[in-house]
Amino acid sequence: MKNRETPLGPAAPDHHLQRSLRNRHLQLIAIGGAIGTGLFMGSGKTISLAGPSVIFAYAIIGSVLFFMMRAMGELLLSNLNYKSFVDFNYDLLGPCAGFFTGWTYWFCWVITGIADVVAITGYIKFWAPGVPLWLPGTLCISLLLGLNLLTVKLFGELEFWFALVKIVAIVSLIAIGAVLIGIGFTSPSGARAAVSNLWTHGGWFPHGGAGFLAAFQIAVFAFVGIELVGTASAEAQDPLRTLPKAINSIPIRVIVFYILALLVIMTVTPWDQVAPDRSPFVNLFMLIGIPIAASLINFVVLTSATSSANSGIYSTGRMLFGLSAGKLGPRPFAKLSNNNVPANGLAYSCILLFIGVLLLYQEGDIMKAFTIVTTISSICFIFVWSLILIAYMRYRKLHPERHAASIFKMPGGVAMCWLVLAFFAFVLWVFAQKQDTLAGLVYTPLWFLALAVCYPFYRKQAIEHRKETH
Template identity: 65%
Template sequence: MVDQSKDAPLASEAPGELRRNLNNRHIQLIAIGGAIGTGLFMGSGKTISLAGPSIIFVYMIIGFMLFFVMRAMGELLLSNLEYKSFSDFAADLLGPWAGFFTGWTYWFCWVVTGIADVVAISAYFQLWFPDFSIWMSALLCIFVFLSLNIATVKLFGEMEFWFAIIKIVAIVALIVTGVVLIAMHYPSPGGGTASLTHIWDRGGMFPKGLSGFFAGFQIAIFAFVGIELVGTAAAETQDPKRVLPRAINAIPLRIIMFYVLSLVVIMAVTPWDKVVADRSPFVEMFMLIGLPAAASIVNFVVLTSAASSANSGIFSTSRMLYGLSQQGAAHRSFGRLSRRAVPTAGLFFSCFCLLGGVALIYLIPNVMKVFTLVTTVSAILFMFVWSIILCSYLVYRKKRPQLHADSIYKMPLGKVMSWVCLAFFAFVLVLLTLQEDTRQALMVTPVWFILLAIGWWVRQRGRA
């Protein structure tokens, strides 16, 4: 259960600094919202058709690895409460270049993801208002998010709280509906009745072999983008030493409940080889029980899920620009706060970049192709950020053994699991070369790092 207690604000907040206005229930639900991506609602049909029942193991493996990344991040953030985000500890432990590369890459990750979300929201909006202009709905969407974020950080926390509640209710409803259908031996779409035996009686757990199992990783990794958001919010959290460990420790339970249980239920009711790749299994499940409003209900859930992601992106990009400004890696105007302690310059700049989503709708007819490309680029860059967190942890263990010894929240099997996770991310990059659309995104990504290297060189020359 989520702790609803209200913590007292910290008395020692310096003027001109981010305020700790997010309490435990906000952080718990931001962590849940970050762990449940739109990919679960819309992309699970494609992952099931690619990998069959072995997709359950794919989600468990990715969730297991990212739990250790979050534990490394948690120990580093709590080792020094002056760290506002992972960009700060990367700059401190690996050098200023790492803070520059991590901060700007994370900013770019969320701008790209935000553009994809704005495009998606506009498409979902069309189901209810087919005559409303797509680019106008994208513009309206950006304006609403800007308004929500510019008021106070607490309003952002409240919005994320309710967005996450909607996601949880939808998944719990799917699991309960599935369990009832299995208990009733309800007729399956592919013949026979709903039964747990469908998970292994059609070619075993690996019906598509290792190639199908590996193909599942390419899409499933995108569903976890945003899991590290709890680290970006740490600087504005009341009592981070109590709240942050709680949010991170609950990640494995959430992965099992939200991903594994929902996938098991979907495949028990509809055999995996009858799941339609380009449709949401959530819609199909509710359609099965004759719920006429199923499409609208799931459309609402997916729309709020994409809105949650875009809202989180705008929040985290503005905070990352604030941190980069404090390090001297971004223009000093990004470091100024409003009277309500909100970095408004960063907010306006990030929302201006999101207008690229509106331009995309105008310029490119094949929205889904662009959507796949930008989300793949985003996921590759997120893996870079996760890898930097692990590298920072390894350097922290080497340079500051005393801080690790005194830590109240040590990462289990710290050094070993850091190397295991880094090897896993390298393995996923190799898998991305196997499919043409992901291979194109992998070829485009180095352009971003070349631009960053030029930016770093120009900055160093300017300082010299």
């Protein structure tokens, strides 16, 4: 294994991660990041909690995160030596912010990967109820690790095809749903497909404001990974052209892949007939009596979870590489393999994903295990997104000339940053209102306490490294 070390931060003269991702890879990675396991696995629970008003939750969250992404995009393009948001946090807010951002983002993806292992097990049990709980996740982790150890281009190809499967499935679901609504299809349970199903079963807010707010936890988790395109841009061939295009398409993706898909599900089958512990995408086709189609959709949602796990493995390896190269992590993670991939970081992260397998044996209930890990993941992602906005405000203060020259300015600027931060605070308050999400909110600070304990061991060498690279 060759030892190639690269400093973290904007003054890095060279970066050995290869720019092998093409425009089609970056666009589909962006789409794949916006269509997460939370949509396929968790939307059944959000529908049961909020009824038709769930579409407003997804629309609000998608709109807010668009502005966070625009802030990230302007920062990344303001200095192409920034390889990820960890780099600009390190540069603009200091090594401590870089340390907390990088390690928390790594932790986010480990936790998300654990959630994906849980989800993959649930999807496999659709076909093979008797399969041992440990087998699906173990096979998936081993396969994705092997593929990620080869080349970044292979990761791009995997995500391209994973995302394409998701797009085709959702567009097909919308088209089939439109036909069923048009012909007035009646399911075996006696429910008739009609647009009026959106308001004739208790109205748009059947469980009131409390039900609507309760849906936010899984709805937020559905969007985690939306910032992955910022990490992947470090290995994109033409970030000045491809990154703005990927970020600007977020509103369209939210409308098509979330709002239209959920509207179709709740018009074909009334919201109160959607099982909270099953994927409504699978459930829809089961209700209309097409078991083969249900198997196909189960394959699609399995692909989605595998795609998310693949993204997580990719991200954790890159994050450990960047942290360690900037003297904010163990030295072995700063090494690249002969294929220019951070093999040590990839392997270490994958070992931790097996916690998901253990969690299944502890909890037994797949949906309960999924809720625990997604809550913790969502809170940590909100922390990372918040630091991106804080770094943007710092950038506006320190480098007004860069902002003036930017070709991709964030709409609303600093004022919008404060609005988005206020929304994130509101979401955390919502998490505190329900018992299952409150547990995640209570235990997540332990992670930040652990980081606070560890940071002094890296502080001195990180500050010295920063001086050397500026």
